[in-house]
Amino acid sequence: MVDPRRVLNEFYNLCVEARGDFDLYRSMFENDPKKTTLCVDYAPYFFNDFGRIITRSLVLHVCHTDPAGSGSKFNPTTNYILQNLTWPSAVRANLARYNDLLMIFRAKVESARSKRIAHTDLHSQMNRLGAMGAFNRGEHAKFFADLQSFFDVAYRHVFAASAPPIAVGSSTDTHKVIRAIEKAILYDRCDRCTEAQRANATLR
Numbered sequence: 001m002v003d004p005r006r007v008l009n010e011f012y013n014l015c016v017e018a019r020g021d022f023d024l025y026r027s028m029f030e031n032d033p034k035k036t037t038l039c040v041d042y043a044p045y046f047f048n049d050f051g052r053i054i055t056r057s058l059v060l061h062v063c064h065t066d067p068a069g070s071g072s073k074f075n076p077t078t079n080y081i082l083q084n085l086t087w088p089s090a091v092r093a094n095l096a097r098y099n100d101l102l103m104i105f106r107a108k109v110e111s112a113r114s115k116r117i118a119h120t121d122l123h124s125q126m127n128r129l130g131a132m133g134a135f136n137r138g139e140h141a142k143f144f145a146d147l148q149s150f151f152d153v154a155y156r157h158v159f160a161a162s163a164p165p166i167a168v169g170s171s172t173d174t175h176k177v178i179r180a181i182e183k184a185i186l187y188d189r190c191d192r193c194t195e196a197q198r199a200n201a202t203l204r
Helices: 004-029 033-042 044-065 078-084 089-117 122-126 139-159 174-188 195-203
Strands: none
Touching: 004 033, 004 044, 004 078, 004 139, 004 174, 033 044, 033 174, 044 089, 078 089, 078 139, 089 139
């Protein structure tokens, strides 16, 4: 029999990783549009490639709410937790409510995962179809709030304690990268600075 404590602990690790990537994405591409533009203008190849990579990673994280699996192969997902662990009817209903919300958002990005990221659909690739999946502003943040709520319900029942947050404090240090680029641009404009002075000042 599967130990629900172990399942939830491992599921928590996956949630923390997903939320960390989400916070990284937002810190670089959403929190301060002016600084995003500054970085992209300074190193367009790097930051555009990074944006593509982190966006694909987030789509895969969202789709970790995959079906539970079958036979001897199961996925550590919300569906697995809901369907394969034992819950009182009231707890199950609460989990199902949050899981339904997660599935609504998943459906909005699933085609990107199945046709362009995890797999490459021949028709989509040959016809150079653009972005697959769209959602309204703020819905991605709500997905992670609903994920926390789902985990809260499951954890509280299994451990008889409050669940830890999936958002870890100081999970990113993007501000240091942005600051280094700001300083690099500033010192590049300094006619009196030597290359060594510029490098030392930027790396401080």
